[in-house]
Amino acid sequence: xxxxxxxxxxxxxxxxxxxxxxxxxxxxxxxxxxxxxxxxxxxxxxxxxxxxxxxxxxxxxxxxxxxxxxxxxxxxxxxxxxxxxxxxxxxxxxxxxxxxxxxxxxxxxxxxxxxxxxx
Amino acid sequence: xxxxxxxxxxxxxxxxxxxxxxxxxxxxxxxxxxxxxxxxxxxxxxxxxxxxxxxxxxxxxxxxxxxxxxxxxxxxxxxxxxxxxxxxxxxxxxxxxxxxxxxxxxxxxxxxxxxxxxxxxxxxxxxxxxxxxxxxxxxxxxxxxxxxxxxxxxxxxxxxxxxxxxxxxxxxxxxxxxxxxxxxxxxxx
Numbered sequence: 001x002x003x004x005x006x007x008x009x010x011x012x013x014x015x016x017x018x019x020x021x022x023x024x025x026x027x028x029x030x031x032x033x034x035x036x037x038x039x040x041x042x043x044x045x046x047x048x049x050x051x052x053x054x055x056x057x058x059x060x061x062x063x064x065x066x067x068x069x070x071x072x073x074x075x076x077x078x079x080x081x082x083x084x085x086x087x088x089x090x091x092x093x094x095x096x097x098x099x100x101x102x103x104x105x106x107x108x109x110x111x112x113x114x115x116x117x118x119x
Numbered sequence: 120x121x122x123x124x125x126x127x128x129x130x131x132x133x134x135x136x137x138x139x140x141x142x143x144x145x146x147x148x149x150x151x152x153x154x155x156x157x158x159x160x161x162x163x164x165x166x167x168x169x170x171x172x173x174x175x176x177x178x179x180x181x182x183x184x185x186x187x188x189x190x191x192x193x194x195x196x197x198x199x200x201x202x203x204x205x206x207x208x209x210x211x212x213x214x215x216x217x218x219x220x221x222x223x224x225x226x227x228x229x230x231x232x233x234x235x236x237x238x239x240x241x242x243x244x245x246x247x248x249x250x251x252x253x254x255x256x257x258x259x260x261x262x263x264x265x266x267x268x269x270x271x272x273x274x275x276x277x278x279x280x281x282x283x284x285x286x287x288x289x290x291x292x293x294x295x296x297x298x299x300x301x302x303x304x305x306x307x308x
Contacts, residue, residue, distance in 0.1 A: 012196055026225055027131075038138055038156055041222060044196035045157040087228030089221040091188040091214050091248075094240055100186040101232050103178035107201060108231050110170035111161070111192040115199045 005070040006048050014061055014068075015040070033060035120246060128247070129293075131223055132254035143261035146280050149215035152255075153200065156222065158191075160215065162204035180205050188214040191221055193228045209282045213252060220251035250292075256281050257289040266290065266299040 019029045030037040035053050043049055049057065058065040088108050096104065136143075139151060153160045161169075167176035179187040180203075188210070189202035200218050202211060224247055229239045257279050265275050276286040290296050 009195075036138065037134075037223075041156045041158075044198075046197060047157050087193050087230055089191040089218065089226055089228050089244075089248075090231065090238065091190065091217050091245075092238075093186045096186050096238050097183075098236055099178070100183055101236055101238055103175040103183075104187060104190070104238070105231050106173050107163075107166065107175040107179070107187070108190060108192055110166055110173055110175070111190070111199050111201050112194060114161075114166065114169055115192060115194040115197060 006054060007068050007070045008043055008046055008048055011049075011054075011057065011068045012040075012043055014063060015057060018061055029060070033057055120243070120250070124247060125250065128224075128251045128254055129259060132251060132258065135223060135255060136258060143258045143264065144278075146278070147212075147216065147255050147258075149212055149219055149255075152219050153215070156219070158198050158200060158219070158222065160200045160202065162202060163187075164204065166201050179203055189218045191218050191228070198222060207282075209276075209280060209285075212256060212280055213282070213285055216255050217248050217252035220248040220255065224248065224251060253285060253289045253292075257286060257293075259293050259295060262286075262290060262293070263295045263298060266295055267302055 015029060019026065022029075024032070026040050027037045030040050033056050035049075035056050039049060039053050048054075054065065054068075058068065090104070092104070093100070135152065136147060139147075139155060141147060150160060163176045163179055167173055184203075184205055187203050188206065189200060192199045192201065200215065202214055202218070204211065206214065221244070224244075226244050226248065229241070232238045257275075261279075262275055265278070270278075272283050272286050272290070275290075276283045279286070281289075
């Protein structure tokens with residue numbers, strides 16, 4: 001039987017909503033559901049889970065697995081760029097001069113633009 | 120730092136190293152963790168090639184080499200890391216380990232700078248990432264074993280591919296120094 005396509009973003013959104021309701025971190029969710037935290041990070045990166053992980057996560061959600069099946073790789077319900085601002089986590093000097101901040105903003109915008117093309 | 124953070128971070132470091140099949144004596148390669156988590160990592164030069172017409176590469180590679188180390192850029196839940204490849208390899212390992220620690224600790228992203236033009240700086244988040252980043256590079260049991268065996272800071276730093284200053288900081292902060300001292304005293308009596 002061919003493997004079903006899964007809406008990873010929809011699954012991540014459902015997991016995110018449920019973990020927030022339970023006041024769990026992603027790490028706690030992973031432990032509760034019996035999957036590795038790294039798997040959840042990979043799913044956040046857009047990678048599909050394997051069959052066992054998918055099954056464990058839909059069981060944890062108490063949502064039928066079929067809800068996350070897709071006939072098309074791109075699901076219309078998937079909202080691209082939910083964040084209104086370009087955000088980041090930076091390691092650099094605590095205090096930067098205006099030129100450095102401008103160069104950094106340019107860098108982050110370039111990376112953000114590129115991230116759309118990365119699968 | 121939040122109560123219990125340090126013990127929790129040591130656990131995350133041990134679990135993460137285990138996932139990469141590293142024992143306590145082996146060197147941590149942040150790029151292998153990035154591959155494991157499927158987080159793309161770009162250098163300034165590789166980003167500049169893909170984004171021609173920008174000046175950030177020249178600025179952070181030539182004009183102001185020290186200001187920028189690494190950044191994780193978010194698009195929704197997806198992450199991408201850009202780092203400064205012009206720094207010493209030990210510093211690059213530390214920078215990337217720090218950035219990946221933000222992901223492992225589920226830190227939330229912020230805009231680069233505020234309306235006043237100053238960059239955002241959250242000392243608690245940075246302190247946590249620094250702690251976990253060092254724990255990934257320098258596993259507590261591994262450095263304890265080396266300190267007990269009489270290895271110097273230079274030896275330990277070289278073995279794990281980190282700077283001596285990071286190694287000294289980690290040995291002191293993790294309590295390894297005191298633990299090794301107690302062990303030595305017990306052996307003398």
